[in-house]
Amino acid sequence: MQNTATNAVEAESIVKTYPGGVKALDGLSVTVRPGEVFGLLGPNGAGKSTTIKILTTLVRPDSGTASIAGHDVLSRPDRVRRVIGVVSQRSGADPMASGRDNLVLQAHLYGMRGAQVERRVSELLDRFDLGDAAGRQVRTYSGGMQRRLDVALGLVHRPRVLFLDEPTTGLDPEARAAMWEEIARLAGDDSLAILLTTHYLDEADRLARRLAIVDGGRVVAEGTPEGLKAELRGDAVHLELREAPDERRVRSLVEALPGVREIVFDGRRLSARADDGAAAVPIALAALDQAGVPVAAVTVARPSLDDVYLRHAGRRFAHTDEPVTAGAGGAR
Amino acid sequence: MSALFVHTWWMTHRRLKALMRNPGLVVMTLVQPAIWLFLFGGLFRKVAELPGFGAASYADYLVPGVVVMSAVSSNMWAGMGVIDEIERGTLNRFLVSPVRRSAILNAGVIEQAVSTAVQSLVIVFLGRLAGASYPGGVLGVVVLIVASILLGAIFSALSSTMGLLVRQRETIIGLSVFLLLPLTFLSSAFMAEDLMPDWIRNIAAFNPLNWSLDTGRGALADVPDWQAVAVHGGWLLGLAALMILLSTLSFRSYQKSI
Missing domain, CATH: 3.30.70.2470 (Protein-tyrosine phosphatase receptor IA-2 ectodomain)
Structure with a gap:
């Protein structure tokens, strides 16, 4: 059982060096509180994506510690994977399968069964306005539709922490505005914490309750957008x-x-x-x-x-x- | 354990569904075997009359050759799928989910086995149309198909390993271009072993494509040579296991390189 005061994300002094000596993270620390939208803001190459990869168990850091909803990322990646939803920069949806098939597969991988799967998938298709396109192959979707499906895939198992890695990069202005609205709607759910990375200042300003500015693999400033500006x-x-x-x-x-x-x-x-x-x-x-x-x-x-x-x-x-x-x- | 089973089922289901959604592709992959069977087989029909060739008809002789050659040719492209899944982010999407790592690998092996089996079976039927007979009966055909699955596993594991490590489509294409025909011609696919030049026969002894031919033909003969089937089948199985282990290791190395 998790107590509600457990932080959604706690990362402490994370260091990650890639082969060839590229230091992607240089002692990055970040804390995301339960239910909040937290923004990691920084230019390309600042270390945002590496941070997400480490927190989502894809990559092991050289040193430092991290936990998600109280589960240690290094020693219990299996538990971490059950409580996180990930929407990465690259879609990840199978373009040859239909939107519904993608969601059904995802639900089964997270241990859902039978009628439960059907119910959850229909619910998400409705909610993300993909009902009409559910049976179509994902490769026929527009950029905005694909992105909505990606978010739906990340939410299938009702995660505690949702990672959104540059969610609006490459979207046209209309789809971007729609995505912002969707993220704002998700932010209203107090049981879901969101860690969002972006290199758009306006996006961080608008969506994040708190944010950290990342540069050169470390956090150089942290606070609310208003506080930082003040x-x-x-x-x-x-x-x-x-x-x-x-x-x-x-x-x-x-x-x-x-x-x-x-x-x-x-x-x-x-x-x-x-x-x-x-x-x-x-x-x-x-x-x-x-x-x-x-x-x-x-x-x-x-x-x-x-x-x-x-x-x-x-x-x-x-x-x-x-x-x-x-x-x-x-x-x- | 049951999670591994469920995950393997769903990961396999995904791949087979993709395969079935694309029947055109399956038909396309049968064009080449049909050419070998009907045109090549027709053109060289009289080869079987050579003294010492030792087969009732060239069609009989050719079918196992086309089956194993096609198994190599279609499985050599496995690495392309791997590269697609990496580039699209699909593989990473699975890696951040609770899906068992071995289920991802199992699904690849099972899909490969199913598609190779179907392809081989279709070629056996096409061979029938081309006039071939299979004295070894159903059991002989089954052994031939199992041998083609094992051979396919060797090359799909090799191709996947390349995909995971090199992540360049050119490498996969190169692999296919450089290996397929030499491996085929340095084997008894089209010409009886006794009539080959010595140097080719010596090389063929180390060619897994040739092992699968010895396995398949051994079982398809009038009087099946079960000893040859066991020996060459054993080598195939061993090499397939080794190559799958290699691709498992390269999967780990991919995870480290993300």
């Missing part, structure tokens, strides 16, 4: 001037304003960071107006995960002319 302390303020400014003069003007820093010019664009963006804007506009510098447009953005990522991954803005572009996830 740590940056400061909003991004962008002003677009009507004409090319006298940079030195405008800079000294803006610098003199309280709580404004990190001023960067790019042509007619001026970007700065302010403790309180909403308060800084009217003051800045008034000061510029008084000095005869007309402003065409102004935007204020809360710090985005993009900012957080760049800060913790220890890399600078490569292009100051492309400030915060994290789309939907960037604002608010």
